[in-house]
Amino acid sequence: MGTCNLQIEYPGRECMLDQDEEWFHLVTEDGQERIRVHEYDRVYDVPGLYEEVVYNKLQCDSPQVITGLLKETIERHGESDTSLRVLDFGAGNGIVGECLQEAVDTETIVGIDIIDEAKKAVKRDRPEIYDDYYVMDLSQPDGKDKQMLDRWNFNALVTVASLGFGDIPTQAFVNAFNIIENNSWVAFNIKDRFLNDKDDTGYNEMLQKMIGQSLNVYRKHHYCHRLSMAGEPLYYYAIVGRKENDF
Ligand SMILES: C[S@@+](CC[C@H](N)C(=O)[O-])C[C@H]1O[C@@H](n2cnc3c(N)ncnc32)[C@H](O)[C@@H]1O
Known part of the structure; x- marks a missing residue:
């Protein structure tokens, strides 16, 4: 812009x-x-x-960091002809979609957010990025939502800056994970304190189980997501892996 x-x-x-x-x-x-x-x-x-x-x-760099790590991981561990059909979950006003288009080979990018204002902002500011964009609550998707999403045959799930803090709840993330196909790429970030033993958001417990059972992690990267208003670095983990099976 x-x-x-x-x-x-x-x-x-x-x-x-x-x-x-x-x-x-x-x-x-x-x-x-x-x-x-x-x-x-x-x-x-x-x-x-x-x-x-x-x-x-606040110098947030996460869309570039996550999409860059996804690109590197696919180059190192993926098939040479991978073209991604991405579900961008918690897509906001489309910055991640834009970075994805620049970083990796995409066949399709579909956004989901829970608020209508996000979709309106995408239409206004980045109308060319998404093949479709749904305002949807994935905590309890109904049969129609699931059917609509299944037909995209997603082989990648990307979620940036949207887990925890009252944003995407654990069950909604699990539901998104279960919508994508086996062997899909999964790339997301999460505040570091939500991924340690002291976490009380439920994310640590859920993600540790998911990583043990259903997600093969290739990269776990600790980095500065952005500055706080007081100018202090806020640290997140970026995780990139591949889905093995439904969770
Ligand atoms: C910090 S913004 C990140 C937006 C975008 N991913 C980015 O990095 O620029 C968090 C987004 O998550 C969305 N969000 C919050 N709860 C959600 C939910 N349950 N399902 C889907 N999106 C949600 C918010 O509306 C907001 O657009």
Whole structure:
């Protein structure tokens, strides 16, 4: 997207909040609006706002990191003619879809998000990226949803910056995992504290079991996902692997 003409005011570096509490002010002629970074419906409504806050100010690099690791892993462990039919789960306003198109050979990219504002932002800002985009809750997909998704024959699942923090619940991630075919590529990231013994979100327990039973992990990479509003690095794990069987 082009340069940002938005007027944004950020809290001082002393503002030590957890990620889902962080906020900024959007200043318009109507005044000052306080918006949380995780208030995605509001953030996506304003063209360029997500990009400016998350990618420019907070230096998030995760879409490039995850799609880059996926590319490297396929080159090292995959078949030479792999063309991906990707389910981008928690797709937001489409930045990951855009990176996927640049990084790997894609036959199809389909996005899913739980809010309508994400789909609207994709239509507005990145209309060429997705073959289809569904606003859907995969925690309890009905028969029609499953049928609609099955027909894409996905051979890759990508989820960036969408697990934990009240976003995608464990069961929805498991359901997405079970929709893709055996031998599919799986690439996602997750905050490091959700992938250790002290985690109480359920993600650590579920992922450790999944990795033991159904997911063959090729890469586990600890890296800085983005900065906090106070300028501190926030560390995530990037995981890339291959699905062996349903979980
Ligand atoms: C931090 S954004 C990441 C968006 C995109 N993947 C990216 O990296 O730019 C998290 C996204 O997850 C979506 N989300 C939250 N809960 C979800 C759910 N249960 N199912 C699907 N998407 C969900 C949010 O609406 C939001 O668009």
